[in-house]
Amino acid sequence: MxxxxxxxxxxxxxxxxxxxxxxxxxxxxxxxxxxxxxxxxxxxxxxxxxxxxxxxxxxxxxxxxxxxxxxxxxxxxxxxxxxxxxxxxxxxxxxxxxxxxxxxxxxxxxxxxxxxxxxxxxxxxxxxxxxxxxxxxxxxxxxxxxxxxxxxxxxxxxxxxxxxxxxxxxxxxxxxxxxxxxxxxxxxxxxxxxxxxxxxGEVGQNDHVAESVVDSSEIINTLESGVSTIGYASETVESANDGLLSSFRSDTEFDEGTATNRMTSLVRKATLGRLTLPCDAASADRGLVVATGSPEHLNRKGVERGRQWLEDETGSMEIRGGDYPLPGRDDVGAIVLLSGVTAVPRIDQLQQVAIEAQETTETVRANAQEDFATLVDTGGELDALF
Ligand code: GDP
Structure with missing residues (x-):
């Protein structure tokens, strides 16, 4: 977008x-x-x-x-x-x-x-x-x-x-x-x-398989209101002509099952791993799963499974999903946007410490004013210049 x-x-x-x-x-x-x-x-x-x-x-x-x-x-x-x-x-x-x-x-x-x-x-x-x-x-x-x-x-x-x-x-x-x-x-x-x-959300619709690419409106709808956090996980994909696999598979062969399992596990890792704002993912109102990587490593079933897993995890019916094709990349990733999150211990802690800091600041300020008044007070025995 x-x-x-x-x-x-x-x-x-x-x-x-x-x-x-x-x-x-x-x-x-x-x-x-x-x-x-x-x-x-x-x-x-x-x-x-x-x-x-x-x-x-x-x-x-x-x-x-x-x-x-x-x-x-x-x-x-x-x-x-x-x-x-x-x-x-x-x-x-x-x-x-x-x-x-x-x-x-x-x-x-x-x-x-x-x-x-x-x-x-x-x-x-x-x-x-x-x-x-x-x-x-x-x-x-x-x-x-x-x-x-x-x-x-x-x-x-x-x-x-x-x-x-x-x-x-x-x-x-x-x-x-x-x-x-x-x-x-x-x-x-x-x-x-x-x-x-x-x-x-900025990939041209005719660049790749148009219908599975994430659209900016899906991001906008997910970001409808509230507070959001993002999780991300990626892994390098062994191409078919690397290592052991090469003796079993041709260059172009696509293993549907492996790609689906990989994506589901990446979505789980992204959600349950370190989020930009750590929180309980289950409290999210809306979500968006974006699968990134070279088109030959992405499949629709993988995103769909990841999306379903996030739906179960959050209990939300508003979980969207799609691809962000990045031709030529040797890694596959999952971005998970969680929006409308409410169970965020860090925000509770921040507010608690802030309230204490505010009270301390007010007390220190009041004391300082009193101390200063005592410092300059001569009991009326000394006249100021003017
Ligand atoms: P401002 O210029 O008065 O708006 O204040 P700053 O942006 O310098 O600092 C505000 C806060 O931003 C600090 O308390 C840091 O937590 C954070 N901060 C400052 N610089 C950076 C930065 O380059 N990256 C990140 N992630 N945080 C920063």
Missing amino acids: KLALIGFGQAGGKIVDEFLAYDSAIDNSFVEAAIAVNSATTDLRGLDHVPQENRVLIGQARVKGHGVGADNELGAAVTEADIDEIQGAIDRVPVHEIDAFLIVAGMGGGTGSGGAPVLARHLKRIHTEPVYGLGILPGTDEGGIYTLNAARSFKTLVDEVDNLLVFDNDAWRSAGESVGSGYDRINREIVERFGLLFAA
């Missing part, structure tokens, strides 16, 4: 940059337009692929290009004030050619965390195309303020977008990795999953 991507804040901008690299590498062009919005000049300068004219600096009057720190209320305020600057960039997007907007933001910081919900509300007011969010949750080790920001941003954003796709940094970090290289790896994981999904 065709998307207008808007990266908000540092994480949002970097991930949109990575989406552009991925899009051109797979030669698919599901990215119709890419915009980066930030209150920090240096973050915008650090991008490699977002066109210069689509980099929008906001909040200059208040923060002079230095960013909003981790103050997401300020992030929301400067976005509100400079919404026309962002609209100026959106005006250049051929909106009639896109299927949806996707706003990408780290939810724990300031600019993206506060700005994404403001922009989502604005876009929904003006355009009829769906507006999706891709929200990145902070790691649990990032501290109270990031957790509080993320919980407040999540609560706000989920009501402003048609669907909030979530990626949890915490579930994807690796021990012993530096923050920088960690993010580079994580960003590739994000883009591979969400990129494969969106690219899947």
Whole structure:
């Protein structure tokens, strides 16, 4: 499907940059337009692929290009004030050619965390195309303020977008990795999953077996509302002229049973393995199974079995399925999109820690005011200058 991507804040901008690299590498062009919005000049300068004219600096009057720190209320305020600057960039997007907007933001910081919900509300007011969010949750080790920001941003954003796709940094970090290289790896994981999904809906209907290819309307219907997560599993396929099999099979022979079992097991692995937002898959309202790989390794029965398995697993009757043919690839994969998920322990935990952080912040602030009053108080015995 065709998307207008808007990266908000540092994480949002970097991930949109990575989406552009991925899009051109797979030669698919599901990215119709890419915009980066930030209150920090240096973050915008650090991008490699977002066109210069689509980099929008906001909040200059208040923060002079230095960013909003981790103050997401300020992030929301400067976005509100400079919404026309962002609209100026959106005006250049051929909106009639896109299927949806996707706003990408780290939810724990300031600019993206506060700005994404403001922009989502604005876009929904003006355009009829769906507006999706891709929200990145902070790691649990990032501290109270990031957790509080993320919980407040999540609560706000989920009501402003048609669907909030979530990626949890915490579930994807690796021990012993530096923050920088960690993010580079994580960003590739994000883009591979969400990129494969969106690219899947962009395959020309006459490219391959038309009726089994996933259509963008199936993605849109699956993303009708709520919160979504993605699972992905893949494996290398031994082609018929590799290894032991070569002595038994011809090059073109297709083993229906093997392909079906492989796909069913990949769908199961994708669903029950590490999701972008870990949750109980059974709580999903809707789902979409996409089989990826070279057409000669895909069969309709495999997707159908995988789809049925997911239907049983979720108890939902709204599980869609289809192919994303990638000719020449030696791996076969399954993308599972779970939408309308509700049993998400990470969100409960985030909200709990945020409520505690909010209470602690209020107490510390009140105490600090009292302490300061005591510090400057001389019991009326000293006169100020004026
Ligand atoms: P902003 O510029 O004020 O919107 O804030 P940032 O985007 O810098 O940071 C917000 C949050 O995003 C942080 O708490 C991190 O959890 C996360 N983050 C920052 N950079 C990256 C990145 O490159 N990739 C990912 N996955 N997360 C990031």
